Amino acid sequence: MLWTSWDPWREIQRLQDELNRVFSGIATTGRAYYAQGAPGINIWASENDAIVTTEIPGVDPKDIDISVTGDALTIKGSRAEEKPDKNVIWHRRERVHGNFVRTVHLPFSVDSSKVEANYNAGILKITLPRAEADKPRKISVRTAD
């Protein structure tokens, strides 16, 4: 199952998760988005750059593909399946494997040549500097006299 961009059904699913969390003793949402096909994304922004973090534990960094066009960031990847011998008995099988795609729109255009990505402890952190052309310019107001 692949998710791209915004999807109303996904939003409904999120609401459902949020309600489940409220009515259950221990929170399960937030961490559980992976189970719905795509990892959750957090975006942090400052005046000059943005930080995007996503939780993709157990993914080989070689299988992560990041691309930026304008203000759109696309993260593609795949997580390998755990393949034990055929004659094992499964007690739980909650972890999801397979391909995922997410595209998010950032608050500004990005200088794609300066994007940096770091994968540590299952968390992907992408730093995206704002494009020079997109930076706000201060305009001084002159008086007529």
Add this chain to the structure above:
Amino acid sequence: MADKEKQIKIKKDEARPATFVERTRDRKTFVPAVDIYETNDDIVILADLPGATEKSVNITLEKDLLTLEASLEPEAHEGYNMVYSEFETGDYYRAFNLSEEINRDKIEAKMKNGVLRLSLPKAEPAKARKIEVKAE
């Protein structure tokens, strides 16, 4: 950068009240997704603990109660404002009742790329043994 697989020490038989203990921390606690499978020789548990390292994960086995815990610092980036959020960070907690006798000396726990791999070898008498049937 990929993490190297790292070993985790396991606390055994640490005193713990029998009932579920509620924690009082100012953070959310999440239930990590797990895969558990059983082979003839051992039980393997894989748990997704993004953000956790071999230092922050705590594994306890008391009798047949296996507890996984990890405490994480909340995500924060100085000088940045959060503009969009789909996931939250917090601690992890999950406990299992193991049905098999476990050989405590041979338990192995490894952490790689935010995934915990716990291998619990079965104790000898619990192993399934094939019994030969002889003809008389």
